[in-house]
Amino acid sequence: MLTPDTPGPFVSPSPQYVPGEKPERHVADADLVWTADETAQIDVFRSQYPTPDGAVMKTLWLAQEKYGWLPPEVIRLVADTLGVPYAKVYGVATFYTQYFKEEKGRFVFDVCTCFSCQVCGGYDMLHYLKETLGVPKGGTTADGLFTVQEAECLGACGSAPMLQVTNGPYVHNLTRDKIDAMLDALRAGKELPFESVTLPQDQAELGGNRRTDAEAVETYQTPPVSKTIH
Numbered sequence: 001m002l003t004p005d006t007p008g009p010f011v012s013p014s015p016q017y018v019p020g021e022k023p024e025r026h027v028a029d030a031d032l033v034w035t036a037d038e039t040a041q042i043d044v045f046r047s048q049y050p051t052p053d054g055a056v057m058k059t060l061w062l063a064q065e066k067y068g069w070l071p072p073e074v075i076r077l078v079a080d081t082l083g084v085p086y087a088k089v090y091g092v093a094t095f096y097t098q099y100f101k102e103e104k105g106r107f108v109f110d111v112c113t114c115f116s117c118q119v120c121g122g123y124d125m126l127h128y129l130k131e132t133l134g135v136p137k138g139g140t141t142a143d144g145l146f147t148v149q150e151a152e153c154l155g156a157c158g159s160a161p162m163l164q165v166t167n168g169p170y171v172h173n174l175t176r177d178k179i180d181a182m183l184d185a186l187r188a189g190k191e192l193p194f195e196s197v198t199l200p201q202d203q204a205e206l207g208g209n210r211r212t213d214a215e216a217v218e219t220y221q222t223p224p225v226s227k228t229i230h
């Protein structure tokens with residue numbers, strides 16, 4: 001007999017992604033079509049691999065750029081376009097966090113809190129961003145502009161702490177001032193006011209993308225959980 005403390009049957013946290021079920025739809029059928037340019041691009045992807053499933057990742061990427069995220073019907077579109085089983089495309093889309101399975105803000109901040117970034121203040125930066133925008137980790141601002149996420153190592157440990165903007169530019173050597181400048185620029189529809197660099201070598205090459213307060217800022221101060229927003 002089930003009591004309130006007895007675990008019930010397992011319920012999938014994302015039932016809309018169970019192949020075979022009828023998920024809620026987010027994109028109208030009329031919009032589930034490729035343009036001529038996109039079709040030509042997908043043909044190029046196909047030609048680059050011996051079998052069509054080689055083109056799954058690039059076609060999913062194209063779909064995400066077109067629709068902003070990958071609801072089940074878009075995954076189905078990719079599968080049908082390539083003639084690859086839905087389950088296979090679904091498996092790829094759900095394996096990589098860079099593919100968005102839920103709607104995000106226009107700009108998605110992946111703040112690295114892996115080891116190098118963590119010891120250089122990655123959590124300070126994550127919490128500052130959450131508190132500045134008034135959203136929890138994983139949350140999106142009410143205006144739909146910004147989503148804040150925590151990320152594992154993004155391969156730029158030498159310029160920690162850092163974040164990535166919507167699977168694109170890296171912002172290195174983060175400080176609170178740099179985050180403020182980044183938010184102002186993005187809100188104003190401007191380019192980021194610093195270069196995205198991978199391996200900064202010298203001051204001239206950094207183009208302003210250098211932490212200037214490294215000595216003044218105390219790190220290791222902020223624990224993994226914010227005091228104000230969870």
Ligand code: FES
Nearest residue numbers: 112117154156157
């Ligand atoms: S630990 Fe942050 S980029 Fe590697």
